[in-house]
Amino acid sequence: MSVRSILRKLIEGEISLEEAERAIESGSMVIGDGIRFDVSRKMRTGFPEAVLASGKSDDDLVDIILDVRDVIVTRLPGERFEAIRDRVEHLREDGYRVDYHERARVLVVKSGKPATIGRVGVLAAGTSDIPVAEEARVVAEEAGCEVMTAYDVGVAGIHRLIEPLREMLEADVRVLIVVAGMEGALPSVVAGLVHVPVIGVPTSVGYGVGEGGFTALNSMLQSCSPGIGVVNIDNGFGAAVLAVKILRAME
Amino acid sequence: MSVRSILRKLIEGEISLEEAERAIESGSMVIGDGIRFDVSRKMRTGFPEAVLASGKSDDDLVDIILDVRDVIVTRLPGERFEAIRDRVEHLREDGYRVDYHERARVLVVKSGKPATIGRVGVLAAGTSDIPVAEEARVVAEEAGCEVMTAYDVGVAGIHRLIEPLREMLEADVRVLIVVAGMEGALPSVVAGLVHVPVIGVPTSVGYGVGEGGFTALNSMLQSCSPGIGVVNIDNGFGAAVLAVKILRAME
């Protein structure tokens, strides 16, 4: 938690009382070379600021992780994690989990476990969509969701979909995250079958007219099944945040 | 309710026992000239099939309304409603409400009032976005939501936004539908301030690079505030359906 980070830095003498006060009041804190971390986001939005690794240097990443600590880093490929591993794993000595999820390309640095908030289902149409689905799973679990998954259940063989979907509904899943590339038809079919909210996540899996994921994105937005909430292409993180907000709104 | 429609037609002798049985079992019923109405949708998805007026002839619309009765017709401009008014208003004699919402361009034909399921906030950035916001409002209210609205609160003067937003949160709104055309920045600003789920509805209000609503759509999908669920351009109906599904998932 970010406010906690500030308090920790205060206790450890890294910042002065005045700096801690100003950071908490103004809601932001300058880290390293011009990075202004949003410390009050969790208070305002119910979800801490995560860090998108792409577009940031390794040094910037390490600075943020060591300063903030309770943090989720997304889009961090295996080789980048290896490059910074030695500089972050020692946080375990301070009682932090430092968990790298390879398929999801997500690094979690956390000092505790979240309270359970409800059950989420994650479906993926093809094997190439799994990394995005895994990003959603890891982020949702770190926010306290119990996650059930079923991958490779695309519409080219919709019979594969029925059984896992029934299991999820019977297990009282409250939100479904449906990940699909190519023509992106899976959320349409699923939303036509269930009454829980469906979050559509298009992926950049495809070629030719499907290159980049725009066909999947547009299919989900223009679905003939109404009520699908769509997030940006490959944005498993955003889907998980939305699912968590929905579960929390139920409390 | 659709199953109810079948039963009503059975009682009134419009269809035979066999036809009613087959319609309920197969989940679809043929109306007029090749229209196959989805009677079990409400059972499956928690929301009855609505009728998109654009692309259908007046005769098709009247056929569907008279056959199905408990129905919501969207994208029905005032002049089209006037053209079919006489052929549908007599349903009031059978105990139906026949409510036409001009700004929302929505016609509601219903025989009862839904049970209350929770509170939804609808924000619109500009005056030209109001028709889409109203479509969301009417549909959400017909599904049992209490709806609070604040229009003309776009980011060019964000001070206008703060007060209505605070009122909504204090009134325990569980979901926010945020409607915006032009550059579509309002959902980003709102989602950075609140913890309830935000549904972004881009509108086709704009010109030049904003023509058609794609700039607003892309802004919402690429928002730096994570967790916005986006629906198609001008799709107030879909936003309401998603809001209703979220509220129902809470029950």
Add this chain to the structure above:
Amino acid sequence: MSVRSILRKLIEGEISLEEAERAIESGSMVIGDGIRFDVSRKMRTGFPEAVLASGKSDDDLVDIILDVRDVIVTRLPGERFEAIRDRVEHLREDGYRVDYHERARVLVVKSGKPATIGRVGVLAAGTSDIPVAEEARVVAEEAGCEVMTAYDVGVAGIHRLIEPLREMLEADVRVLIVVAGMEGALPSVVAGLVHVPVIGVPTSVGYGVGEGGFTALNSMLQSCSPGIGVVNIDNGFGAAVLAVKILRAME
């Protein structure tokens, strides 16, 4: 038939022996003001040249119809047919059928009935897709196909699809024409269920990201069900021609 048209004009003294000879040998004939009709197309490709009404004046259309006679005119809205009706219906006195199909917007002027060549199924996802489906149906029937249709069977309620599809397969349908707008997922689902060739016809039914039919088109091209042959948006005529060529290739 076009060669037959030339011979008829020769017999009726409209053209000279030399003109008839040259038209048959060169494979083209000049009609009216610079229109060069392709008389040998049927010999070469197994399908006579049809006339796309859009982009041609009423006078051009009437010239072509009266000169060629055995002809199919597509994209001819009802009001345009009314405008030329009086100038073409007298062909009935010469033994021609003059059939205008309103939903399909197709005018058929023919002197005979084609030989039966096989059975084709036509599916349409929504009611707004029916005109395109009907264009395919009429053209296929005029080429000798027996056509079975099932409309309004889109993926938002896939249970509606199963029964009509089973009936078609049991009736030994050899090709399926699947017409869909919006997100265009129906051909993907159908092609994942059947072994006959599927022809996908995207329609311009949709709004926002689906405007113009490009989302449906791309979904069909990028389908995860391989082997769908796709035609241009709203091109029911082209789909019928392909179906007919497939059936004829079987002979």
Add this chain to the structure above:
Amino acid sequence: MSVRSILRKLIEGEISLEEAERAIESGSMVIGDGIRFDVSRKMRTGFPEAVLASGKSDDDLVDIILDVRDVIVTRLPGERFEAIRDRVEHLREDGYRVDYHERARVLVVKSGKPATIGRVGVLAAGTSDIPVAEEARVVAEEAGCEVMTAYDVGVAGIHRLIEPLREMLEADVRVLIVVAGMEGALPSVVAGLVHVPVIGVPTSVGYGVGEGGFTALNSMLQSCSPGIGVVNIDNGFGAAVLAVKILRAME
């Protein structure tokens, strides 16, 4: 064949009787880490599921090949095949062919030869289009087609086209697969000359406005020769599947 794969695994003790029963009944089988293989696809669609190598790791590919065995892997560049070669070639000891087609970038692992089902022609406009044409050729041959090819016959010199086309028609080719990049005009010219069905395959060969293959794709869809069935850019596999379905529909 996929059901056969299940039975083989049963006999070899890799799966239990219950697992085999469930896989055949539910139509899917979980392989490795979350991959759900579609075992009944061939029964349903007449064509087994092929594996697109791009977007899958080498380990995933080897898992699938060793588990499923009768399989076609597409988009597998030479260097990737070399990387997995040692782990799959030993299948030859079990009586499987393990054939890698370098130009086509296709790996075939099969235990038998298909029955002959008819003759297909494959035309390619330029030398750079040959890999896609070869993908179509290999896949069609593996499904039992006899394939005739003529490459480098584009419209910049249409005289090159005439002779090979005549030979194909005389050899009773039933379907033509026409592959072209750049402006993609070859299918239009061919379809204007022949009566057999033409499948158009645009390729990503081109630059400037032709970059990515969209000009070729659009040319084929908007062809003035009606009745071309178009597949996605570079999708030689899909073209072959459609050709095979057409030939089988003739049986």
Add this chain to the structure above:
Amino acid sequence: MSVRSILRKLIEGEISLEEAERAIESGSMVIGDGIRFDVSRKMRTGFPEAVLASGKSDDDLVDIILDVRDVIVTRLPGERFEAIRDRVEHLREDGYRVDYHERARVLVVKSGKPATIGRVGVLAAGTSDIPVAEEARVVAEEAGCEVMTAYDVGVAGIHRLIEPLREMLEADVRVLIVVAGMEGALPSVVAGLVHVPVIGVPTSVGYGVGEGGFTALNSMLQSCSPGIGVVNIDNGFGAAVLAVKILRAME
């Protein structure tokens, strides 16, 4: 001729000696409400400024015509010509031709006949492309070209093309203007057959992916036949100007 227009206005007392001097020296002259006519363009570029009617009011058009007189007005639909007819036809009394070409939508106001500069061929793929081809023909003829035309000779039946093309080449045509909509393949085929320069004119004839003429444009730019000079969509005027410049460069 524009300089001539200035001199005429000087003689007729409409402008003073000083104004005439300044207009000729500065190369521009203000007409009506802020329109700055380019009087020296013909001296500089060999072609007088033509007037694009679309985007100008009828009053602006009449002002320009009456002031400049030797002028070509393009994109002037029949009904617009009718609306200004009475205000311009009296120029005939002053010795001007006032010729309106309906199909070409071109109005010519000229006092003389140009010297002959060479022969140009104009080909059009379909009947709907004829208006653009006619615009090119009229403009080229007004600049002194002898023009041969052949319309409706598209690639769906390339046999129709051979004879007219041979006639043109035998008649010593020096430049070919090739007009095509739909997939725009005709210039590619023609440029592969002839040695004279080919000017490609895409038209907005098409639908679906061909809507607006972009498919035809891109096909011509990405042609596998090198050396086609392409102009904007529907720009028959520009094609004629280029042809005239080529013929003049030969002198």
Add this chain to the structure above:
Amino acid sequence: MSVRSILRKLIEGEISLEEAERAIESGSMVIGDGIRFDVSRKMRTGFPEAVLASGKSDDDLVDIILDVRDVIVTRLPGERFEAIRDRVEHLREDGYRVDYHERARVLVVKSGKPATIGRVGVLAAGTSDIPVAEEARVVAEEAGCEVMTAYDVGVAGIHRLIEPLREMLEADVRVLIVVAGMEGALPSVVAGLVHVPVIGVPTSVGYGVGEGGFTALNSMLQSCSPGIGVVNIDNGFGAAVLAVKILRAME
């Protein structure tokens, strides 16, 4: 002035003391049916909120004009002004100017004259670009600018440009607004010649690839002359606001 509007309404008894206080403090005021006018914008941004007529009904427009009074309405075509004329012109009796600028499609309702703030030049490339240039001129003049204009000075005859440009610079113009459609090259040429800031305004004048104004927009953004500030297509209003802000920043 907006605060002034509130005070006026207070004096005239239209609103209570409390309402006036709240409107000034919260910075917004609700007008008519849900329109929330931004009263403090002028204080914050130095420019009052203008009203874009497109997308608003005539009734909404009249409500705003009568309530706010000191207001500029843009994109108001002549026929729409005629429709509301009678309902707004009586404001003249209260001492307001009610000026409708036909070419600019701008309605100005003002009670005073602004103080002069500096000189602005407005250039337009073609006659069809004049309406957008006039919109910029009227808005700039209403904010206190002296405006010099030169229209029809596009790059096809750059000699026309030199003289008016020299006059503007000699008259000490501080900002240049350069309006161009078609290929939009004029700002590039101008910015390469002068040292004052250049504001580029692309217009939707064009056809084919220039349709909608995107070619002009992109040319200005990608200009090889650095330092052009570009506004949206047809946005003469925005260009004027930017020019005014620049002039005011100089004070």
Add this chain to the structure above:
Amino acid sequence: MSVRSILRKLIEGEISLEEAERAIESGSMVIGDGIRFDVSRKMRTGFPEAVLASGKSDDDLVDIILDVRDVIVTRLPGERFEAIRDRVEHLREDGYRVDYHERARVLVVKSGKPATIGRVGVLAAGTSDIPVAEEARVVAEEAGCEVMTAYDVGVAGIHRLIEPLREMLEADVRVLIVVAGMEGALPSVVAGLVHVPVIGVPTSVGYGVGEGGFTALNSMLQSCSPGIGVVNIDNGFGAAVLAVKILRAME
């Protein structure tokens, strides 16, 4: 300064008197292999020609730097600077600064310091936008601006924005350069709060629909806050040039 460069070369005997005369009169000078440097640009436009490193070879860059000397090189990544470092750093011996700004990827070779011309603020929405913001800062400072910066102040937490913005306004900043990728909403929010001119710089930071920066660009152009001057994506240099021109226009 470029004219100074010519004079220096004259004094050092690198060029003859005649060459110097011709270069100054014609306004251009040929350097190396066909590069024609624009020596009079500073006199005409108030800003010397800068050199865009991308698309030029290292040898071309060194030739230009050594010949021109007073020069700014943009888009020069660290590794490229290292490659040419030894060939340019010896200019320090001649009294030049040779400053490489790593984050900004800008190399400055200058012999003096510019006179101070005013104060500019630079805001960046996210950490990934900093390189573009730094490019603007360095270029503005080299032209004599005092620059204040605040980075990482995007709209997902607008409270972070308020304090730095107030400080800038209190420090009498005359122009604001606002840099943002993703949905690009920051300039809209800022321009709604301040009265100084805002220059919007979209960056290519983003993914999915935000890939390449077009969403940010379009948001700024279609902003509901009027009067934002927008430059090309990632064009920090252009933004600085515009800011400098605005400041100079105030003198």
Add this chain to the structure above:
Amino acid sequence: MSVRSILRKLIEGEISLEEAERAIESGSMVIGDGIRFDVSRKMRTGFPEAVLASGKSDDDLVDIILDVRDVIVTRLPGERFEAIRDRVEHLREDGYRVDYHERARVLVVKSGKPATIGRVGVLAAGTSDIPVAEEARVVAEEAGCEVMTAYDVGVAGIHRLIEPLREMLEADVRVLIVVAGMEGALPSVVAGLVHVPVIGVPTSVGYGVGEGGFTALNSMLQSCSPGIGVVNIDNGFGAAVLAVKILRAME
């Protein structure tokens, strides 16, 4: 020359008399692995087939060069030429020139010099456009043109353009090839100044909205200077072919 290649192969015993006869009569010859070289193209179109290196393997290139010999290879980067150098340079022993033009990335293998056919001017807007301009120069020279060049003469400093343009016109240049990236305005300015035909070549030089060259392409097509013949992006070869055809048409 291609027919000459066949005759050479006949004399050297590489092909039989029958093969030579068939190749000349059918107009094509199969080389290596399925490459069908167009031997009669020069006879038909006045220009031999050139070989685009991109998309072909080194082995394919060497096969073609050694078989055809009189050949121009375009888009061959320096490193690719080095890779095949040893396998083609020995052709010099047979009396062939083997000239590699590095900037133009063109390899010429020729046994003679072409007859002179006229003078062409090549202009390039920026230094990054030079490779494309050089491709045009080399190809035009190999076809017999005398070529004059002027590079780095873009519209940001149009004074640089005037002198070289005057020299070209005085030297009786008959065609101008104008190469430009970025906003592509140079051809518009040039075509407004001269009476010879202008060929516009857009280049992929640019970034942001100019990425890929589409802004330059569209500017040339939508030029307000009529009569520019445009070729594909980066297509210096095609521009040269068009120039040569124009010069030959003058003979």
